[in-house]
Amino acid sequence: MLHDTIAAISTPEGVGALAVVRVSGDKAIEYTTALCSKDLAVAKTREALFLKIYSLDKAKLIDEAVVIVMKNPASFTGEDTVEIFCHGGRMVCKAILKELLKAGCRMALPGEFSKRAFLNGKIDMVKAESIGEVIHAKTEKALLAASGQLDGALSKEIEDCRHELILIAAHIAALLDYPEEGVPDISSLQAKEKTTRVIERLSHLENGAENGIIMSEGLNVVIAGKPNVGKSSLLNAILNKDRAIVTDIAGTTRDILCEQANIGGYLINLADTAGIRQTEDIIEAQGVERTIGGIKQAHLVVLVLDSSSPIDDEDKKIFDLTKDKNTLIVYNKCDISEKNNDGICISAKKGIGIDTLCSKIAEFASNYDIPEEETPITNMRQQELVIRSKSCLEGVDFEYLPIDIILCELENAISILGEITGENVSEDIIEAVFSNFCVGK
Numbered sequence: 001m002l003h004d005t006i007a008a009i010s011t012p013e014g015v016g017a018l019a020v021v022r023v024s025g026d027k028a029i030e031y032t033t034a035l036c037s038k039d040l041a042v043a044k045t046r047e048a049l050f051l052k053i054y055s056l057d058k059a060k061l062i063d064e065a066v067v068i069v070m071k072n073p074a075s076f077t078g079e080d081t082v083e084i085f086c087h088g089g090r091m092v093c094k095a096i097l098k099e100l101l102k103a104g105c106r107m108a109l110p111g112e113f114s115k116r117a118f119l120n121g122k123i124d125m126v127k128a129e130s131i132g133e134v135i136h137a138k139t140e141k142a143l144l145a146a147s148g149q150l151d152g153a154l155s156k157e158i159e160d161c162r163h164e165l166i167l168i169a170a171h172i173a174a175l176l177d178y179p180e181e182g183v184p185d186i187s188s189l190q191a192k193e194k195t196t197r198v199i200e201r202l203s204h205l206e207n208g209a210e211n212g213i214i215m216s217e218g219l220n221v222v223i224a225g226k227p228n229v230g231k232s233s234l235l236n237a238i239l240n241k242d243r244a245i246v247t248d249i250a251g252t253t254r255d256i257l258c259e260q261a262n263i264g265g266y267l268i269n270l271a272d273t274a275g276i277r278q279t280e281d282i283i284e285a286q287g288v289e290r291t292i293g294g295i296k297q298a299h300l301v302v303l304v305l306d307s308s309s310p311i312d313d314e315d316k317k318i319f320d321l322t323k324d325k326n327t328l329i330v331y332n333k334c335d336i337s338e339k340n341n342d343g344i345c346i347s348a349k350k351g352i353g354i355d356t357l358c359s360k361i362a363e364f365a366s367n368y369d370i371p372e373e374e375t376p377i378t379n380m381r382q383q384e385l386v387i388r389s390k391s392c393l394e395g396v397d398f399e400y401l402p403i404d405i406i407l408c409e410l411e412n413a414i415s416i417l418g419e420i421t422g423e424n425v426s427e428d429i430i431e432a433v434f435s436n437f438c439v440g441k
C-alpha cells in the first residue's frame with residue numbers, strides 16, 4: 001500500500017499566480033512523464049524543467065509548467081517525487097491531477113506525504129507535528145513556537161535523554177545477564193545520579209510545556225459574570241462581529257460560545273458563558289454548570305460587573321467562584337454610570353475601553369512568552385509522554401528495589417520517550433497526527 005503512487009494539489013483552493021501539484025511514489029516519474037513533453041527519467045534530481053503538460057492521450061495541451069524531479073531518497077517523502085508548478089487557476093491543477101489519476105496515481109489522503117516522510121525515516125514525529133503546527137499557526141508567536149522544533153532541537157533533547165537512559169539500562173542489564181563476566185560495576189549511587197540528571201532535563205521540558213502549548217493552541221480566557229451584565233456584548237465587541245445573541249432578557253446565553261482571536265499577537269480562545277445565577281430553568285442550569293466548568297479550565301477569567309448597579313450577592317458568589325483564578329475585573333456599561341471605581345471601565349455596547357481591556361489580556365498572555373533560547377513542547381501528546389516517562393524514573397529506588405524491577409522501569413521510561421520522537425509509536429497515534437494535516441502536505 002505504501003508503495004502506490006499518490007498525487008494531490010498542494011496549494012490552497014483559489015486563484016493565484018502559481019499552484020503546485022505533487023506526486024510521490026515508485027512510479028511518480030513514469031506516471032508524470034506520461035503527461036509531459038519531456039522524459040523526466042533523464043532529469044537530474046532538483047533540476048527544473050520547463051515543459052508542456054498534456055492530457056494522458058496527448059490530445060489536449062493543459063498548461064506549460066516548471067517540473068522538478070526529486071529522486072529517492074533525496075526528497076521530502078524519501079520516495080521518487082515530482083512537483084509540478086503550473087499556472088494557479090483551479091481548473092488547471094484539477095485537470096493535471098485528473099490526468100495523473102488516469103495515468104495510475106491514487107489521490108493522496110490528508111497528510112499522506114508527511115506520513116510517508118515519517119515512515120521512511122526522513123522526519124521524526126516531533127518534526128511532523130511541528131510541520132502541522134506551522135501550517136495551522138494563527139499568530140506569529142504560534143508560528144515561532146512551532147518552527148523552533150523544525151531544526152530538531154527538541155527531538156535532540158529527547159533523544160539525548162533517551163540515550164542516557166539506554167546506557168544506564170544496558171549497563172545494569174549486562175550486570176544482570178553476565179554476572180561472571182567481570183562487567184565493571186555501576187554503583188547504585190552512580191546510576192541514581194545519572195538518572196536524576198535525566199529527570200531534571202525532563203522536568204525542564206515539562207515546565208516549559210505549558211507556555212509552548214498556550215502559544216501554539218491559545219490562552220483560555222473565559223468571560224464570566226451574572227446574567228445581563230454584557231458578557232455577550234463584550235465578546236462581540238472584542239471580535240468586532242455579531243457573534244453572540246444579545247438581548248435585555250437575563251439568561252440569554254445558555255451555552256459556552258468559543259471563538260479564537262488574535263489579541264496583541266497572542267492566540268486567545270475566548271469564551272462567552274451563561275450568566276451565573278440560581279435558576280429553576282433546566283436548560284439555563286446546565287449552562288451555568290458549563291460556565292463553572294469553563295472557569296476551572298480558564299487561564300484567565302474576565303469577570304464582568306454592571307457598573308450601573310451596585311455589587312450584589314450574585315456578584316459576590318462569582319467572586320467566590322473565581323477567587324483562585326487569575327482574574328481581570330471589568331466594569332461594563334460605563335456609558336450609563338458614574339465612573340466610580342478603579343477597575344477597567346468599559347462599554348461593550350459603545351466600544352469604549354475595549355482596547356485597554358485587550359492590552360491587559362495581552363499583558364497577561366505575555367507571562368507565557370517562550371524565552372528566546374528555548375524550544376518547548378507545543379502539544380499535549382508530547383507533554384503527557386514526558387510526564388509519564390519522568391514518573392517512571394522517579395519511581396526507581398536504586399537502593400532498595402530489585403535490579404530487574406529497576407531495569408523494567410528504565411525500559412518503560414525509554415520506551416515512552418521513544419513514543420515522542422516516533423521510535424516506537426502505534427498506528428493509531430500515527431493516524432491521529434497525520435490526519436490533522438491538509439491534503440497535499
Ligand SMILES: Nc1nc2c(ncn2[C@@H]2O[C@H](COP(=O)(O)OP(=O)(O)OP(=O)(O)O)[C@@H](O)[C@H]2O)c(=O)[nH]1
Binds near residue numbers: 225227254350
Ligand atoms: N448601556 C449599555 N448597555 C449594555 C452594555 N453592554 C451590554 N448592554 C446591554 O445589556 C443587555 C444584556 O447584554 P448581554 O450582552 O446579552 O448580556 P449577558 O451578560 O451576555 O447576558 P446573559 O447572556 O443573559 O448572561 C443588553 O440589552 C445589552 O444591550 C453597555 O456597555 N452599555
Ligand SMILES: [Mg+2]
Binds near residue numbers: 231233246253273
Ligand atoms: Mg450572553
